[in-house]
Amino acid sequence: MVKKLTLSAILLASSLFAASEVNVYSHRHYDSDKILFKKFEENTGIKVNVVTAKAEELVSKLAIEGENTPADILITADIGNLYEAKTRNLLQSIESKTLQENIPSHLRDDQNQWFALTKRARIFVYNPSKIDEKNLGDYFSITKPEFKGKIITRSSTNAYNKSLLASIIANHGEEKALEFTKGLVDNFAYNPKGGDRDQIRAVAAGDADLAIVNTYYLGVMLNGKDKKDLEIAKSVKIFFPAQETTGTHINISGAGVTNFAKNKENAVKLIEFLSSEEAQATFAEGNHEYPVNAKVKPSSTVSSWGTFKEDNISLNEIGKNTKKAVEIATEGNWK
Known part of the structure; x- marks a missing residue:
């Protein structure tokens, strides 16, 4: 009986540990992102682990690692690299009403494999x-x-x-x-x-x-x-x-859930958070990128340049x- 309880405890602890983190491969290197990852951790209790490198290197890393990759999310600063990751079957489709509501259709993949987070x-x-x-x-x-x-x-x-x-x-x-x-x-x-x-x-x-x-x-x-x-x-x-x-x-920074994500649910939660009004305002004010969420205004500096046809x-x-x-x-x- 003791052995069964011990095994159960170990399995429970293991599942709780796995459920409390999300691993991100990111090309972005901005303070705004660090602020948002910390805020997400505070809000959810989910630890965000980040590996940063050039987008091309991260895509290659995902391909080499295959199903053994620790990465749950890929974030790049260009649509070309997201598209490359998709064509190499490194991303997976996800269902999220939140992302569909927060991000216009032309700024997300038609198979829901990647989603824009900011615009340039x-x-x-x-x-x-x-x-x-x-x-x-x-x-x-x-x-x-x-x-x-x-x-x-x-x-x-x-x-x-x-x-x-x-x-x-x-x-x-x-x-x-x-x-x-x-x-x-x-x-x-x-x-x-x-x-x-x-x-x-x-x-x-x-x-x-x-x-x-x-x-x-x-x-x-x-x-x-x-x-x-x-x-x-x-x-x-x-x-x-x-x-x-x-x-x-218009180019974008964007994110997708990796094909072999071990923490898929947490990955979706993080991307949803990054599309929220709170996070979009942080991107806009901290890095002067255009928000993808239409409910959020650009920074005062960017707004001073006026509106334009995209x-x-x-x-x-x-x-x-x-x-x-x-x-x-x-x-x-x-x-």
Whole structure:
């Protein structure tokens, strides 16, 4: 009898331990996420264990680990990597009324394998003393000859630019995407280098006149402790491309439950929490990303930029064209 009770106690303790945690593989590295994971732990008693690395590394790690993976959730900062995880059968479909209510359909997978948590708009940042806004329009507008030697952006291997080019393929076709790539490269002030904040700094310094960047980088610079970056961010202006056509390209951070999640119920609870008004407000205020939950407003800084037309194309369509985008970038000599 004693042995049976001891075994039962061990099994109960084991099940309680398993039920009290959730393991996250995340590409995100922001304070906002740490705050939210801690809040989730306080609210639920579920311990959040996080492994951070580049998205490509995490996807490969999941594939190698297979059914032995400890990961319950994959979080990436780009739709391309989420789509890659889905096509490699690393995610599973989940049912959640909460996620369907909190996240618009075009910002979640049609098979419920991934869900957007935040949005980033890919915009133009320009020097107002060098660029007349009247000459700006869609993404193709900066490929015109008058912009020769004035444009900069990150490498084509960067996830944000791969998704931007993939969206152009999805909206306009491969021929137009190659035309865009060649025109962009012809107008580079210099070969791509650095991150988005480096592009903004270069425009402010006069090394180039216009850069393609994500909105939240500018928001972070405008609200950071670095006074120099603050002045730099104040000196440039932003432009939302393609307002008369497809709308400005939107990329996301998103999450999915892994195919072999050991703590599936806890994983769903965490993703649901991250889509809640409370969590969305933390993302918005802490990192100046656009919330995906329509009930939540952007930060005051982001709101000051005004509203704009978003490209609402299915993000899966962008994911499908990511590999083709790499091929076209190579053909167009976008390094």
